[in-house]
Each structure stands twice: as C-alpha cells, then as structure tokens.
Amino acid sequence: MALLPLRSKLPDVGTSIFSVMTQLAQEHGAINLAQGFPDYDPPQSLLDAFARHVSTPGHQQYAPMPGLPRLREAISQKTAHVYDVPAPDPATEITVTSGATEALYAVLAAVVHPGDEVLVLEPAYDLYGPAIRLQGGVPVYVPLTLPDFRPDWNRVAEALSPRTRLLMLNTPNNPTGATLTPEDLDTLAGLLRDTDTLVLSDEVYEHMVFDGQPHHSVLQHAELRERAFVLSSFGKTYHATGWKVGYCVAPAALTTELRRVHQFVTFSVSTPAQHALADVLPDTSLYETLPAFYQQKRDLFRDLLALTRFRLLPVQGAYFQVADFRELAPDTDDVTFARRLTQETGVAVVPISAFYHNGQDHGLVRFCFAKQEATLRAAAARLLAS
Structure with a gap:
C-alpha cells in the first residue's frame, strides 16, 4: 500500500543558510567566514x-x-x-x-x-x-x-x-x-x-x-x-x-x-x-580574557576591511561583523551577492536577509571574525584583490 504524502510541519523551511553557505564554501575552496565557529582549539x-x-x-x-x-x-x-x-x-x-x-x-x-x-x-x-x-x-x-x-x-x-x-x-x-x-x-x-x-x-x-x-x-x-x-x-x-x-x-x-x-x-x-x-x-581567566581576545580580532578585521568598499557597521559584542555591500553591487540582492562572493572571490559570508522571517534585504552581509589572524588576513587579501 502506498504511503500517503507526508504533511510537513515546516513546509516553507529549507536547509539552514549556514549549512548552505558552508557547503558552497567547501565546493569552491572559499574561506568560510559564514558559519559562526572558531578555527582554533579550546583551552589546553x-x-x-x-x-x-x-x-x-x-x-x-x-x-x-x-x-x-x-x-x-x-x-x-x-x-x-x-x-x-x-x-x-x-x-x-x-x-x-x-x-x-x-x-x-x-x-x-x-x-x-x-x-x-x-x-x-x-x-x-x-x-x-x-x-x-x-x-x-x-x-x-x-x-x-x-x-x-x-x-x-x-x-x-x-x-x-x-x-x-x-x-x-x-x-x-x-x-x-x-x-x-x-x-x-x-x-x-x-x-x-x-x-x-x-x-x-x-x-x-x-x-x-x-x-x-x-x-x-x-x-x-x-x-x-x-x-x-x-x-x-x-x-x-x-x-x-x-x-x-x-x-x-x-x-x-x-x-x-x-x-x-x-x-x-x-x-x-x-x-x-x-x-x-x-x-x-x-579558572575565571578563561572567560575574563575573552573581551580583549575578541576585540583584537574585531579591530584587526575592521582595519583590514577598511581598505575595501564595504561599509562596516559598529560591533559592540559577539564575533560577527555586519557590512553594507551596496557600493560594491548596488543592484544585487544580498543572497546573490553572498553566493557570488563565495564562488568568485573565495570568501563565504551570510546574507542578513536570512535573519528576517520575510527575507528583508538591506544590502548587508555577516562575516564571522572568530578565526586565526592568518585566516582573517587571507580573507581580506581575497576581498581586496576582487
């Protein structure tokens, strides 16, 4: 007997944007600044x-x-x-x-x-x-x-x-x-x-x-x-x-x-x-040193991206940098821009529209700077060369 069609509880939900961009990064050899994970180890x-x-x-x-x-x-x-x-x-x-x-x-x-x-x-x-x-x-x-x-x-x-x-x-x-x-x-x-x-x-x-x-x-x-x-x-x-x-x-x-x-x-x-x-x-030092640890990464990444045509928004906390890309691609939606950046420039980011229930597009993408300095510098070099 054939099964009845499955009635989905979330028929409008596909694969998470983080998984999508990570997969795209892997396919194109891109530096993954999309998914929010560090590329360094926990404390010894x-x-x-x-x-x-x-x-x-x-x-x-x-x-x-x-x-x-x-x-x-x-x-x-x-x-x-x-x-x-x-x-x-x-x-x-x-x-x-x-x-x-x-x-x-x-x-x-x-x-x-x-x-x-x-x-x-x-x-x-x-x-x-x-x-x-x-x-x-x-x-x-x-x-x-x-x-x-x-x-x-x-x-x-x-x-x-x-x-x-x-x-x-x-x-x-x-x-x-x-x-x-x-x-x-x-x-x-x-x-x-x-x-x-x-x-x-x-x-x-x-x-x-x-x-x-x-x-x-x-x-x-x-x-x-x-x-x-x-x-x-x-x-x-x-x-x-x-x-x-x-x-x-x-x-x-x-x-x-x-x-x-x-x-x-x-x-x-x-x-x-x-x-x-x-x-x-x-050991309180393991978390009390984190603000300075991540602020150094934030400041380095912002300094590196200051040479690009991204407009960087303020970052008060967490380990993400939101950037306005409209000077680079004024007539491009953020999902298309994120895909092109991954495929053509080799740096994966997340479109901010993925964080709105209705996909609002404000011309913004999110970079994750919880990465080693070498990773951030390599990503910035690719962005500058594009």
Whole structure:
C-alpha cells in the first residue's frame, strides 16, 4: 500500500543558510567566514581535563538529567561572581543542556501552547521562528532599528497583547553584535510588569562585549529575572562549539517546566564533557580574557576591511561583523551577492536577509571574525584583490 504524502510541519523551511553557505564554501575552496565557529582549539586545560575524564571509570555513562551536581554548583558560583547577584540554586534553578539550542527549544516546548504569541526582535537567529511554530505558537516580529539595531520599545509595546506568552531577547545579538543597556532592561520590565509574559534571554555571547563595556544580563535585573529563562553556551565561551554543552538559569518554577521537556529531548548531556567543564570553570581567566581576545580580532578585521568598499557597521559584542555591500553591487540582492562572493572571490559570508522571517534585504552581509589572524588576513587579501 502506498504511503500517503507526508504533511510537513515546516513546509516553507529549507536547509539552514549556514549549512548552505558552508557547503558552497567547501565546493569552491572559499574561506568560510559564514558559519559562526572558531578555527582554533579550546583551552589546553579543558582538553586535558576531557582526556582525563573520558578514560575515568564510570564517566562514560549517563549523567543526571539536570546536569552533574558539581558542574551546576560551579555554574552557580560563576554566575554570582560575574554578575554580582545571588547565586542561583544549583538543585532547582540550573539545567545543563545539549547546547543553548536545545535549551531554547525546550523552553519553547515547555511554555508555548498552540495560539500563544511569541515576540521576536529581528534580525534574529534563524532557529527562533521555526522552533516557535513547531509548538503551535505564533511568532510576532518586531524589527530592530537601522543602522544601529536598537529596540524600538514603542513598537514592542504595540506588539504586546493578552496572547503574548513569551518575549525573546538576544544580547549580544547574532547577527548584529548589538547589546542591550540597563535602561533597555528597565523599559522592558515596565512593559511586562502587569502581564504574564515570560522572557527568554539568549546570552550565549555574554563574554564577548567590547570597548570596556560590561555585558548587561537579564540575571542582573531583579524584576525580569523572576520571569526569565537565561541561556548560556560553553561552546561559545570555550571555543568548543562541537561539544554542544550549554545551560539555562531560571527560577525554580520555570526550571521545573523546562526539565519536564529536557528529560524527553536529550535527557542528559555528555558526562566527560561536563566533568571537564566543571574542572576548568573556576579558572575565571578563561572567560575574563575573552573581551580583549575578541576585540583584537574585531579591530584587526575592521582595519583590514577598511581598505575595501564595504561599509562596516559598529560591533559592540559577539564575533560577527555586519557590512553594507551596496557600493560594491548596488543592484544585487544580498543572497546573490553572498553566493557570488563565495564562488568568485573565495570568501563565504551570510546574507542578513536570512535573519528576517520575510527575507528583508538591506544590502548587508555577516562575516564571522572568530578565526586565526592568518585566516582573517587571507580573507581580506581575497576581498581586496576582487
């Protein structure tokens, strides 16, 4: 008997733009500044710790569902140290997840019911919209203002409704590198004060904020913290994106709901990786040096690209550089430009329209500068020669 045609839950969704551009880069021998991963290794102390634990008896079996107690305790102490806030309870307020991606999906699955609205500030990471829709939720998009990608809180206020279940933040932002201020958090708290709207704050680039500025976490805002899931990523912090280990900090009642889903999605995360992370997390220098480490890369890359006809937008955080290419190709859409740059110049980038639900094209592309100096110089040389 022939099977009935499969009814897709996401009929309009194809392969991720990051996979598409990476594949194109491989086919054409291009330098891949499209996908956001470093081309250098994690700290040696972390690698050594992993090597120890991967051969330790008992460390090849399931970890506890919420995460190893010793890792959750280390996360609690680190959170209190970095943000000068009361330490979250490791037992009831911290959950180790298979990357921040799984945490994000589990949060949405836990709290979004069919018909609920979820506010998304865009450009936004391309996972957000499909993950919301898979829960039967309705994404409501509010554009960030150009050219600085600041939130328009009046438009956010207009978008809020009795059906708004969740508001998603991303600071520092991917793809723009824009960050939120304490005033932004105060304004948001005021907008949500008399509502039941929850907050999901994606803060995976928390340790990559530049020019002497601190990262302003939702965890530092007492009012917002009570209604927020805050996501972090060891993969981003320790240059180990392939390990896929992240975590979520949330009040106990919200954590309970998150774990109801987490236990049926991944159940638990790599045991030796968790032990290794617990070993190195007390070494504060590994993350306290990251702002200077990435600012040097940002400044080098901006200096190199200053000789091209790209117009570079400001970068406050994360490890991405957004650039306006319209002087180079005034009549070309960003997807076509990104493909041509990969195929003809040998440098792969991501078109910013991929971060808009409706493919808005502002003549912008995103470079990833989380690369070795030699990689950045080689990419710049190709761009200058084109």
